[in-house]
Amino acid sequence: MNAPLRRSFAEARQVEAGARFEPLNDGQVAVSYANATDEQATARRLGLADLSPLGRIGFKGAGTCDWLASKGLTIPEAPNRAAVQSDGRLALRLADQEIFLTAALSGTGEAPAELEAAWNRARKAQRGFPLPRQDTHAWFLVTGEQADSLFAKLCGVDLRPAHFADLEIAQTSIARMSGVICRQDLGGTLAYHLLADSASAHYLWGCLLDGMQEFHGGPVGLHAVQALAKA
């Protein structure tokens, strides 16, 4: 097999942690670190997964929401809310006319490239502008019952489940970095997507793992996340 063309921004950290990788798109994704049972237990307690190899894209500007709705997407009713699409993709509404669209955790659903191609074919007016979110932002997922306690050490927003609803978004500072946090519980397990500067992914991964130590959390692979979602 040829070496993957794409690298996740925190891949070196995952290699150090003994991740097992599988090809995904034109790169590879960390699918596991330990046996499935242990890793799923970690994911339910406090897990950190790198979903950066999965697809994502953004659109912003006048007409964005209408155009995406015309493509069959469910647009969240208000900024700082997210909507799960029928195919598992997640549409995060970051502003009145700004959407951050992530791939489904299963890897299924329309690929971002197809949506961008559709944008290119569309009429110029009233469609907004695509944003290269695949490369501007790393995509991490923090899972487990202690996830809000971890964020309490890194972020000044009250993310406790009773105060931060499922599919709610906070655009805030995390470990002195700008980032987007979106809660999306997986099969009843508390989980938060974290989207932040890709160039700082290495740093942020380290901060998150450091903060997890007291809760006995650790890295988990895509398979553990997918298992949570199916639970």
Added chain:
Amino acid sequence: MASTQLDTPVPGLARTSAEAPGAQARGGVNRLTAPAGLLIDHNKPVSFTFEGKAYRALEGDTIASALAANGVWLLSRSFKYHRPRGVLTMAGQDANTLVQLRDEPNVLADRTPVTDGLEVWGQNYTGSLAKDRDRVLDYFGRFMPVGFYYRAFMKPRFDQAYEPLIRKKAGLGKVNLNAPHGYYDKAYLFYDLVVVGGGPAGLQAAVTAAEAGAQVLLVEENPELGGALSYARFDAEGALGLRRRQELIAAAEAQPNLTIMTDALCNGWFADHYLPVIKGNRLYKVRTKQMIVASGSIEQPAQFRGNDLPGVMLGSAAQRLIRLYGVRPGQRAAVLAGNDHAYGVALDLQDAGVEVACIIELRDDPGPGPMAAAARDRGFTITTGHCVQEAVAATGKPHLGSIRVSRITGPGTFDHGSERVDCDLLAMSVGYTPTYQLALQAGGRLSYDDEAAHFEIERLPDGMALAGSVNSAYDLEAVEAEGRRAGWQAAQALGLDAGTEPAVPAERGAQGINHPWPLFKHSRGKDFVDFDEDLQVKDIVNAVAEGYNELELVKRFSTVGMGPSQGRHSALATARLVAKETGRTVAETGVTTARPPFAAETLGVLGGRVFEPERLTAMHHRHLEQGAVMMTAGLWWRPAFYGPKEKREDLIAKEVHAVRHKVGLIDVSTLGGLEIRGPDAAEFMNRLYTFSYKKQPVGRARYLLMTNEQGVVIDDGVACRLSEEHYYVTATTGGVDRVYRQMLLWNAQWRLQVDVASVTAAYAGVNLAGPRSRKVLEHLGSDIDFSAEAFPYMGVRTGHVGGIPARLLRVGFVGELGYEIHVPSGYGEALWDALLEAGKSERIKPFGVEAQRVLRLEKGHIIIGQDTDAMTTPDEVDMAWAVSKKKPFFVGQRSIELRRRHPSARRLVGFTLPKSSIVPLESNILLDGEGEMAGFITSAARSEACDAVIGLAYAPAETQAGDSLTIKLTNGRRLEAKACAPHFFDPDNQRQEL
């Protein structure tokens, strides 16, 4: 009164642990038998050392309680007079117990737990703690009067002669500069209600609010809940406190929405109830909607000569030793009573096996209180209307041996005749101050009830309430009722249904709790008001006499209240003294301003876990693998050069050589990237940058120069026109954030149809530069035609390189044929690998920032921020060519035109020195003929291509090529350089346009 002189040496002091068989095994000679001691575990002994000597303690002991159990009462030496000091409060509130650990000075011995193997020393002494040679200073007090520092340091000769000596003697403890770094961090918490203080009032408040449904955090400074219920005596039998403690704690622990945090200190109040709570090495930043302060009260010492001797302590300190740590605080005690609590102390002492020699009652009649009645029933000797005029040390020992008791003749005065009472413990119970700090920080005001001789707190901010003795409630029933009502009020304020309002008894127990004047000034002094700063009654009196009649001035002149305990035990006495000396009431005198923090906090706690974001390019790990020495550029890490540090100059020269003669590859991912899109993109660019962009062809790049509204150069880069409505713009690594903000600001004002997107992190970039760069790309394979005709200089192309989608720019920052290749950052590493592989046959070499600096300097290309400063105009740096004269507007245009009417006195010129010359540093200055500064150097390097040392410098505007420039080096040496045009290498740009 009968003398009760002892006929033997003070027991307990003379007897060492070695003389008491089995004493060590049970944790010291003064240790009470199990189950005495709420906080200790009699079955878990630990060992530690103090002053190099080993002692046994029990798990749960503090350093001070463990030493007391072992009969060691001398803990420290006082700040100024080096007087022996010991336990005063046992509450972690005074400076007497500051000790030195291996890695930390000024640790409170009565708060810090003993751990196995802990090494503890006293501090602030010369020689040994017991025989401190500096104790001689105690005899020179008359030469160190109040305000001594202010007077002494006003005289210059004194500064020179004695300042070094005083500096050496000043300060407490020693900082271990080699102490290991601890792990500290911070966390945010959010609650409906925070209750500070886990005593009876706080527990009741927290439980009441939690029962109503509030999310409550209860913060308790001590390791166990209970407050005074844990150590004080509330009834004659002595069982009520502990029983109520157990009941209240059980009720609190049964509340699912009540979080209990013990060993946690709420160390301040900030606006909107933002509370710093320190627990261990973590600082919690707590947001709460409501706050109840149930912080209790601080027992106050009496003032008499020798009131600081070890063995003289607060009544509550003796009770804490007995009930919390199972330590007998002495063998033979006297109790100084100014309130009924003193009788509880006496009862506790006797129950602990301490002989109570007498109770010296300041009042003429203690009244019919149940505790006093119980004391009478036990047959204690109660001497009313008397005071302690002096505490006297046992012969040859730094500890109380006896007291001299005199009849009171008026407020603060006494008969000179006295009776001696031998005792090794004097417990004082004469009054309290509310623990008012948090309430006052929040804007509360302190008033003084002259009848009760007691401070009270008024005018609290919204959302804050007081409960318990901080609110002048001392009767236990009233304290608990106040707590319930405060919790109910907080729940109501939160919109919760908390039922009917709890009643609070009218009798709150404040009357008689404070003796109005427990100050007995002695003609020979040493009647301490402030133990931290060694301030006596006469010092406060003299400060007022000097004219400092406001409390804030007295504080600054005398330093009262400025020590580690921050006036906890001196504020009331000082206010009373100042009031008396100025003929005002205590209420009019008040106390000094309360500011955070409440207690000392470490820098580690304030710093927390240090978050230092850093940015890595997609090729970062390749650079490390290839031996790069990395350097920072803003938050980014960039390769400075490749290879060992010690070969720096040689390696940089080789990298420069490779670019000039073969091909080099540099990571330029850190360059800022911005997408400007929309129908008005060209108009937007035209307004924002100095050059013209409306007619820029698609597929072409154009230089960018940005000025601010003052006409100052603030950034540069390249604009790539990818379509009629799309520019891809690069900006400097350090400037892109500012540029992006400027773009958003102007776009909001101009309301053009433009979208601005920051895509710096989205693209990895390399500059493939050198005469063989085209060949490398051809080796790699691409859908782009790289011929000079098809892809000329300043051309822009999109396509694929080695199968990777890419944007390519033909630009010439280093002055060679070159291509900037920008790819989605996820592909950055693959691109880097592919180019190095494809370039092997062309002898490709990665190069770093240092080589790039030399290469660009040879071309005379400026670096914004290095070759420009906060005043630089385009004209000064020979950039007038980049400023359009035809545009109606661009940011900075008007200022540039105005400044051209008053031409600058300086401009950036090139200079050369012989190749063998030393390379001057950036910022070395130029001198004119008079030896005055005439300019400064911004860049300099040794250039192989130019066979000279070359550089850029701001020089007088009239400087011509060939003029001599005098450079003053950092060491003062001077060099003579020749001015020249700032284009040293290939001035006709033939190489980059190949």
